Amino acid sequence: MASDQGKSSNMVGLAAMAAIQGQSIPETGTTTFRPPFVPIPIETYHGHHAKTHWRPVKRLPLELEHRSLQAALGEYGGWLRPGWYGDGDVMSRVNHEALTIRNRAGIFDGSPLGKIEVMGPDAEAFLDFVFYNTISTLKVGNIRYGFMLTEGGIVMDDGVVARIGPNQFLISCSSSHVDSVRGHLEAWRQDGNNPDKLFIHDLTLNFATVTVTGPEARAVLSALHLGIDLSTDAFPHMTFKAGRLGAEWVRISRVSFTGEASYEISIRARCALTLWRAAIDAGSALGAEPVGIEAISILRAEKGYVIIGKDTDGETMPHDLGFDIPRTRKRVAFIGDRSLHTDKANSSQRKSLVGLLACAGEAAFETGAHVISSDEDKRSIGYVTSSYDSPYLGHPIALAMMEGGATLFGTTVQVWHRNESRQASVCSPCFYDPDGERLYA
Amino acid sequence: MRNDNHKWPPVKPLHEFSTEALELGEVLLTPIELKSQTLISGPKVLAQMDAPLIGWPDIVVANRYTLCLRRDRIVCVDTVVSSQPALLDSLKYTIQEPFSGWDETLEQAISDVSDTYSVFDLSGANILDVLQHGAELSTQTPSRSVLRLLFGFEVMLYRVNQPGCVRVHIPTPRLFSLIEHLQDAALSSRRIKRLHP
Structure with missing residues (x-):
């Protein structure tokens, strides 16, 4: 019966029974019909939630500007965002943008x-x-990378925290996790904490953010005349400053998701176009171009930066990603603490983050391909979470979650996908600038 | 990795909404330019405001008023786009830049949210009929809070100047989806009215 209440299957059954009896359906008899007696289109039930109203995307302040620059817009984390810019072969465009960032600078809408x-x-x-x-040890003006965990110790989001003042912090969580992080914070604020001494304001939509990233990023910012000292000593990685773009206040955070020196400039949303065009104008003389989220995704994988929910799953704990120190040394209570000390959390069979390299000349692995154990069982011991043909490195790279993790660096494993088995070398997940010379430049 | 440009029609430039009223069936949509919207949270914030505290179905007649969101959270609205002193001046703040911070004395968290929300008025004889397509809304059911789910979007909703005029604050990235919903609802409401006058 199920969703059609027998309206399809019942008629077929009645017709079959009538045929066996050599009678018409009315002569054979019918079962008792249940409402709806007349078929009703499913469309009737959804009300106003139809087509683009079903799950409407959020629109960027700069959407029309991106369209004028021939951006290919797609849904990323609930927002309609530029995947890449320009016509022609998609991978050529994306690779061009990735190389632009590595060689000069990219300008990215991170609103x-x-x-x-x-x-x-x-x-x-x-x-x-x-x-x-x-x-709590973070100083005013500084930024720190961190994880939020569920009570089960599972990584639910990563992001950076900036300390604006003694009693004021700014959490820059993943774009697609803003609603869930806000709900998480609000729930814990009201449960186990004093809600009269702690308040959470989500200001995500109040500001547009333009990111300038690449070796020429500092030169691009210098041309914007923001009124701040951009030298490495005065403005190092993982710090922020306030400045002005003309008459408008801006906050500039030196954080990076590409592995290059990067600056995230936030301005009130109504001034987004002013900031964007100023950055494009300043960058054009230096070879900087607008870049989409697909190029950024390649570069962050080259650097070994994870996307929570893509490179992690519902079992990933922070030490699986190489962040073990707070688990063993943090003294104050935190969400997920207890769960990080269970037998399961301490198991040697846990999957952890590694890099995979294909044999010379071979294509990139498929995302989702299984890493197979070398014993007779040939069981899956992990899987590829991200895989790209790196235009800068000139060969494919992959991130994977697999049992054994770092203990298997330097060994060879089998990667299986659709009846095809290939060899891969296990390595560090950081394929690019492991010492961070470009990041901290 | 795909190009979905065709799936989502381009948004209209905001200034188009900011300079003209739009007719939606028999409902008139008028964009509103406010001087400021300021989110303030604090344990005593409801008692600390001098401006009228607005819930549902209150009717605002002041130029400066306070929207009640919950027991410890309000939005101060200043409608006067001029050089007149703002409501927050009395609280020693002048919102000339996106101010955000913690006030030790008043025990308030204060953030400028003027760029978070787009604001418009809806007016017309059957305005509640139209809104009821996307919200459980009745003037017989009062609420201290102006927060509502309207077509699935969290909005601030209250009446201004007269019973037939409703003001909506919607997060700007959702503005165009909400207007599409309202257009559909207004047309649907008009059809129903013709069938059942």
């Missing part, structure tokens, strides 16, 4: 990046509680 402020006298202690990492 959906989370901007959630936590304020109040208990804000510091609260962030120590909701983050895996210690946040």
Whole structure:
């Protein structure tokens, strides 16, 4: 019966029974019909939630500007965002943008990046509680990378925290996780904490963010005349500053998702176009170009930066990603703490993040391909989470979650996909600038 | 990895909404330019505001008023786009840049959210009929909060100047989807009215 209440199957059954009896259906008899007696299109039930109304995407302040630049727009984390720019072969465009960032600079619309402020006298202690990492030691003006965990110790989001003042912090979580992170913070604010001394304001939509990333990024920012000292000593990686673009206030955060020196410039949303065009104009003389999210995705994989939910799954704990210190040394309680010390968390069979290299001349592995054990069982011991043909490195790279993790660096494993088995070398997940010379430049 | 440009029609430039009223069936949509919207949270914030505190189905008649979101959260609205002192001046703040911070004395978290929300008025004889297509809404059911789910979007919704005029604050990235919903609802409401006058 199920969803059609027998309207399809019942008629077929009745017709079959009538045929066996050599009678018509009315002569054979019918079962008792249940409403709806007349078929009703499923469309009737969805009400106003149809087509683009079913799950409407959020629109960027710069959407029309991106369209004028021939951006290919797609849904990324609930937002309609540029995947790449320009016509022609998609991978050629994406690779061109990736190389532009590595060689010169890319200009990227990062407006959906989370901007959630936590304020109040208990804000510091609260962030120590909701983050895996210690946040209370963060100095004003500095930024720290960190994970948020579920009570089960599973990584639910990664992002950076900036300390704006003694009682004011800014959480820049993943673009696609803003709503869930805000809900998570609000739930814990009201449960186990004093809600009168701690407040959470989601300001993500109030600001547009333009990211300039690449070896020429500092020169591009210099041409914007933001009124701040951009030298490495005055403005090192993982710090932020306030400046002005003309008469408008901007906040510039030196954080990176590409492995290159990067600056995220945030301005009130109504001024997004002013900032974007200023960056494009300043960058054009230096060979900088607008870049989409697909190129950024390649570069972050080259650097070994994970996307939570793509390179992690519902079992991934922070030590699986190489972040083990807070688990063993953090003294104050935090969400997920207890779960990080269970037998399961300590198991040697846990899957952890590694890099995979294909044999010379071979194509990139398929995302989702299985890593197969070398014993007789030939069981899956992991899988490829991200795989790209790196235009800068000149060969394919892949990230994978697999049992054994770092202990298998330098060994060879079999990667299986659709009845094809290929060899892969296990290596560090960081394929690019492992010492961070370009990142900290 | 695909190009979905064709699936999502381009958004209209905001200034088109900011300079003209749009007719949606028999409902008139008028974009509103506010001077400022300021989100303030604090344990005593409801008692600390001098401006009228607005819930549902209150009717705003002041130029400066306070929208109640929940027991410890409000949005201060200043409608006067001029050089007049803003409501927040009395709280020693002048929102000349996107201010955000914690006030130790008042025990308030304060953030400028003027660029978060787009604001418009809906007016017409059957405005509640139209809104009821996307929200459970009745003037017989009061609420201290102006927060509502309207067609699935979280909005601030209250009445201004007269019973037939409703003001909506919607996060700007959702503005165009909401207007599409309202257009459909207004047309549907008009059809129903013709069938059942």
